[in-house]
Amino acid sequence: MTGKYFGNPIKRLEDKQLLTGNAKYIDDIEVPGQLHAAFLRSDFAHARILKIDVSEALKRPGVVAVYTAEDFGDFWKPGPLQVPPPTAIPGSKFNARTLVPIAKDKIRYSGEVLAVVIAESRYIAEDAFDDIIVDVESLPAVVDLEKAWEDSSVLVHDDLPSNMAALVTQEVGNYEEAKKKADVVVARRMLIEHVAGAAMENRGFLASWDDQNQVMTIWANTQSPLTVRGSVSRALGLAESQVHVITPAIGGGFGPKVMTSLTDDVLLPWISKQLKRPIKWVEDRRENFLATTSERDQVHHCEIALKKDGTILGFKDVFYHNTGAYDSYGMTVPLNTQTHIISNYRVPNFYTQIRMVFTNQMVVTPVRGAGRSEGVFAMERMLDFAAKEMGLSPIEIRRKNLLRADELPLATGITGQDFVKNTLDSGDYLGNFEKCLQAIEYDKFIKETQPKAQKEGKRLGIGVVAFTEGTAVGPYEGCKVTVSTSGKVTMTTGYSSQGQAHYTVFAQIIADQLNVKVEDVKVITGDTNHFAWGAGTFASRGATLVGTAALLASQKVRAKIFSTASKALGVPEDQVELGEGSVSIKGKPDSAIPLGTLAAMANPMRGVIEPGVEPGLEATAYYGPPHGSTGCGAMGVILSIDEETCKPVLEKMVIVDDCGTMINPLIVDGQLQGGISMGIGNTLYERLVYDENGQLLTASFMDYLMPLATDMPKKLEIIHNHAESSLKLNPLGIKGVGEAGAIPPGPAIVQAIEDAFADKGVEILETNLSPSSIYGYLKKVEHK
Amino acid sequence: MKVEGEHLFKAPREVVYEMFNDPDALGAAVPGMQKMIKLDESHYEAVLGIRVGPVSANFSGNLSLTDEVPPESVTLVIEGKGGAGFVKGVGYVKFEDLGDETTLLKYTGEANIGGTLASVGQRMIDSVAKSMFKTVFEKLDKILEERWQKN
Known part of the structure; x- marks a missing residue:
């Protein structure tokens, strides 16, 4: 059409x-009479609050008010669950411990807010931090996901018997039975590293109470203005018509800006109503790293069972998912992971268990890719390991198991983030993969390009993977x-x-x-x-x-x-x-x-x-669609890597994508390019690092590396391969594309790096690879 | 953060050890030290200005000397906090008498660092710590030179 x-x-x-x-962003908005808020944040990741003395801060000229949790009286309470628990999945356990707007009694992550200072300017408000005396008893921090799950662990929430936030098991077929019939079983433990949304614009919030008209006007750069309106009106006992939320121009969302019930959207409207003054808060970058939600961070224990010819008989994946200190956003991310593990291939028997765990870290909510990239990474990697074990090429094993167009729609039997049984609705998965192989010239690379480079002393590697993108729920x-x-x-x-x-x-x-x-x-x-x-x-x-x-x-x-x-x-x-x-x-x-x-x-x-x-x-x-629509595609990458510096250079990349009808191909390509850049960043640069005390060591762009324009592949080919079945999904035949590009770069690049060092037998078990970590992998095999 | 190192002092062990119990000497040697008050034989209160990359702030805290075995060894326990975070550390210091009126100081230690200092400054902390130790030892050498040679 x-x-x-x-x-x-x-x-x-x-x-x-x-x-x-000429666009007006949140920080450009000035309301006459506005005051500025600054949040004093905890240096400790886990501690008991003994005393917070703000009396000196109140004496500082320009400071209008200072609030700690006690000052909010009954208004202080844990926030709502923004996403409901997965009761649709039989046997699922979910312990709701929702975000508190400001720490009371206990600090659960480094960066949690301890006091709100309201002053004539942000400078004065931040200067007043020095006047506040915080007395705490520090506690050992819960950081490691697997250790946190154990009964012996220190508890993030003292009223729970363990750090289990949720336990969700789903099974189709019977994995253990399938395993008995298998010729080959391969097991691995893999890490999916923690990354930030890192939008160019940080978060911001401006609440302005009009006492005469009894109306609260809010400017916020949120992805969910209606959720903010609902929660503010509920909290303040106002009709929804009395709360007006406006989103100005927003410099990127990428997921974290969907989160509400944070300090700003809960407390600032209340304070504005108390003081009868507009209150503005704009986050700085360090605050964004410390306290705005982020994602990934899973540990997967995978097992794949296959027949001699490479046919998958079953897959098992028990994975730990870090939810951070609270779990207000439910299980969107790990449920996305569960559905995406088996979203490309014929997997007759599948056992998957989510062990969602509380830690003394910032809260985890979706970031572009949102659990999908983790699931795709786990499956794609396991196929690579199985192929190596069986002497198959990574292409052969995929061809054998990729779903064909005539097998769709396919109900996988796994319930997804929307609490609807997942349907792989449309597309030509195998066709996407074959198109990708052609475009990246796979055969030529293996037969000519790679051996020729080898003779010249250069290392080249190739990786080709399949992916899906659950969209449009x-x-x-x-x-x-x-x-x-x-x-x-x-x-x-x-x-x-x-x-x-x-x-x-x-x-x-x-x-x-x-x-x-x-x-x-x-x-x-x-x-x-x-x-x-x-x-x-x-x-x-x-x-x-x-x-x-x-x-x-x-x-x-x-x-x-x-x-x-x-x-x-x-x-x-x-x-x-x-x-x-x-x-x-x-x-x-x-x-x-x-x-x-x-x-x-x-x-x-x-x-x-x-x-x-x-x-x-x-x-x-x-x-409202009856179920989400599944974008799909394949990615191929050719990279060169210097053995001494271990710096990969992406020589060529191909993405084949099926997002159904394109409203505007230019914009679709832009989405794919942006997603790819993010996927490259997640794989080669970005990583949030916590030390064993729960201190975030990467809270600035000096230490958290973002991909640059120059890190994009030297050649990038985008191929749209829209299957007939995709075009019939809904009245316009549209599937989403916003996250597609971010999903496959991880497994594709890692496969290519392994291929470049195939002679050494390097095996990579994580998503985030700096040159020094690649060097570490090389040293490990050399010392064997 | 772990620290480890050694330094050769050109003075007998007793003299070096004594200097380590002298707040005036220590206070003068540590760069950024604004105040160092001896509370009792083994406890000090101090205010120290630290600059690590983009982070610069005052830290106030306590220094305790424990497990003292004069003149052989001492354990230093440091606890400080300020606008840019906190530091908690333990240092084990040994003084080896090399017999020729020189003393080899060996130290190992571990510090737990939190707040802005960790989240923004961690990349520079190791090198800042190294350079601080270097400065401290250089200053102590000078103090020692004056004291020891005057005697």
Whole structure:
């Protein structure tokens, strides 16, 4: 399906404002009379609070108020569960210990807030930290996931018998029986390292209580403004109509900005109401590293059972998942991991167990990839290890087990993050893989390129993997489309934007339906006074859910245009022609009525309207898919690596992706490129390191390395391979693509590094590889 | 963080040991030391300014000397905190009499560092610690030179 705009690579409509510095971000917003908040954070990861004395801080000129947990009285309480527990999975155990807005009695991670200082400026507020005396009794920190699970471990939450946050076991078939029949069983323990979302813009929050009108206005760079509105109104006993949440321009989300019930969104509205002053807080980078949620960090114990010819008989994966000090965001990440382990291959018997564990670390919630990359990494690596063990090529073993197009849709039997039984709905997995092999010239590389380089003393390696991306989960999103009397069109949605080009892609869908210029469609996102229904921006679901709602709403408006025009022009609807920005009688261009005039006609000022007719050229629609849609693809990478420096250079990368219909191929490619950059960063650069005392040692960009533009592959080829089945999934045939690029670089790059050192028999069991860790692997095999 | 090292003092063991019990000498030798008060024979209170890369802050805390075996060995226990975090450490110091009026000081120790100092400064801590030890020993050498040669 291609229209005048839909399906075409038009440039992003929002870019002019962003690139010319005219976008307004949270820190640009100034409200008259605003005060500034700063959060005093704990240096200790685990400690009992004995006393916090703020009396000296209150004496500092410019300090307006200082609050500790006690000052909030009954208002202080653990926050809500933002995602419900997985009761849909039989036998699952989940211990809810939700985030507290400010530490009381006990500190559970380094960076947890101990006091809130409100002052005339941020400088004064931070200076006042020096006046606050914090007396604590430090406790041993819980850091190691596997040790934390043991009964003998120190407890993060004293009222629980252990550090178990959740235990979820799912099985299809019978793994142990399958294992008995297997010719080969391979077992490994693998680490998935901890990484940050690291959005360019940190978090920020501005609460402004209007005492006269009894309205709380909030500016926040959140991925879920409606969740913020709901929780603030509940906490303060206000009607939702009294809380207005506005998301300004946002410099990247990547997942962590979905989290609410944090210090800022819980306490600042309360303080603003108490002091009757606007309160602003903007996070600094160190705070972001310490206390904004992050992800990955799992330990996998995998076992794969196969027949002699490489056919998978069964897979077992018992994995530890770090939830951090609290588990307010439920089990989205590890459930995504469970579904994605077996999301590409025929695995008749699968046993998987999540051991979600509390630690003295910041809370873990989704970061782009969100559990999917972990599951894909575990399976892809195990296939590589099995292939080596059996003398098969990594290609052969994958070809043998990849699901074919005619095997889909396939119900895997594993319940996912949306509490719906996972369905691998569409695509051509094997076809994607074959296309990728061709594009990366696999055979030529093995036969010619690699041996030739070897002769010249150069090490080259190749890796090819398959991946899926569970996207577009429910429950629903919606939007309202309105034609104004100027003829311009407005679309409003509760969905918020962090840079994903929503202002362009939704406009493309609507412009085609209403036959207006795409620039004439104004998209308003994330303002709760404009549109107040929806769940939030996550799980690569915007294009599918909001996009489909935009189609449905604009179809309704289109129908209304025809019925209104039919009356205005005095002809049957089939005689009405919708031209660009106007309606007319077919073949009579003179009869044209501009769309704006028609909109005015649809809102008569006198007379009567027919029963059942709603005024205006306006309609609202919602869309909720029966289950998520599964993007899929393959990635190939060729890299060179110097044996002495161990620095890999990505020479060529191919990604084959099936995200269904593309609203805008330019934007899809941008999403894939951005995701790939993140995947490369996760594999070769980024890592959050905690020491044994729970101290984060990488709380600045000096120590937490981000990938640069120069770290992208020298050649990157993007191939879209959209299967027929993908295009029938929903009215527009759209699957998500926001996380695809971030998922496969890990296993592809690691496979290629192993291939480059194939003669040495290097085996890599983790996701994060600095040159020094690659060097360590080399030394390990040399010393064998 | 673990520390380990040694330094050769050109003075007899008793003299070197005595210097380690003298807050004036120690206070003068440690760079950034703003205040060092002897509370009793083995306890000191100190305020120290530390600069590690982008982190610079004052730390106040206590230094205790335990397990003293004059003039052979002593254990130092340090606990300090400030705006940029906290430090808790134990150092084991041995004084070896080499017989030719020189003394070899050997130390090992472990420090637990938290807060900004750890999260932003950790990359530089090792080298800052090394350079601090170097400065301390250089200053102590000078103090020793004055005291020992004057005698």
